[in-house]
Amino acid sequence: MKLVCGQCGEVNGITRPDTAAVCQRCRKQLFPGRALALTDETFQRHLRIDETPLLVDFWAPWCGPCRQMGRAIEQAARELAPDIRCAKLNIDDYPRLAKTRDVRAIPCLILFRSGREIARREGVASAKQLAQWARRQILNTTGKHHGRRKSVSRSRSK
Ligand SMILES: [Zn+2]
16 A cells, blocks of 8 residues: 655555554654644645545644644544554645635544545544544445545435
């Protein structure tokens, strides 16, 4: 599977996720045990190429609850590795991205898999709650890769 290095952006091919895996170019850990700080560019790159589910914390420095969430996501990063990678995105620095993703209230956590959003939640949660929630979403969507439409609206039709 393909894994984008959070440090240098190199695309690494690994046989299976492993917390000890290091980047073939910069030798840094691919699962560093903390949330990756994403930019516009690295966000797109991870989404496009990386094959590990990605949990992104959309936050801003002026938001009190975001700071609490910030600590939780760092801890969740350790708990979820190597199944899910955690990242943070400062929406003050990348407002366009927040808009494209329809982030209206922060902190907002969006879980991506294979380049698309599979779940989101707003508001503060503990690291444990976050980790449980993320794992449950992954389990729920396993085997349904192609079933989801691009629209985010929740239609009740079957
Ligand atoms: Zn690297």
